[in-house]
Amino acid sequence: xxxxxxxxxxxxxxDKIMADAVKEVIRETFLQSYGTKDVQTLAAERIAxxxxxxxxxxxxxxxxKAEQEIKELTQIGL
Numbered sequence: 036x037x038x039x040x041x042x043x044x045x046x047x048x049x050d051k052i053m054a055d056a057v058k059e060v061i062r063e064t065f066l067q068s069y070g071t072k073d074v075q076t077l078a079a080e081r082i083a084x085x086x087x088x089x090x091x092x093x094x095x096x097x098x099x100k101a102e103q104e105i106k107e108l109t110q111i112g113l
Contacts, residue, residue: 041097044094045097048094065080066084
């Protein structure tokens with residue numbers, strides 16, 4: 036992934052309130068009732084919610100990875 040994209044993800048995820056708000060809006064959209072009782076549709080909705088959580092965990096990994104790459108090790112004693 037390009038460095039600029041990783042930086043944008045890092046900034047987005049560092050704003051905890053914004054990241055939580057976006058996740059909440061998307062989740063609420065997924066949970067809206069569409070008047071169906073079809074088992075396959077309900078299962079697909081549940082899978083979508085699980086994938087949303089997985090996606091946000093992946094975003095968190097990208098932001099953590101970007102932070103780890105930026106850190107420099109310095110040895111003060113030498």
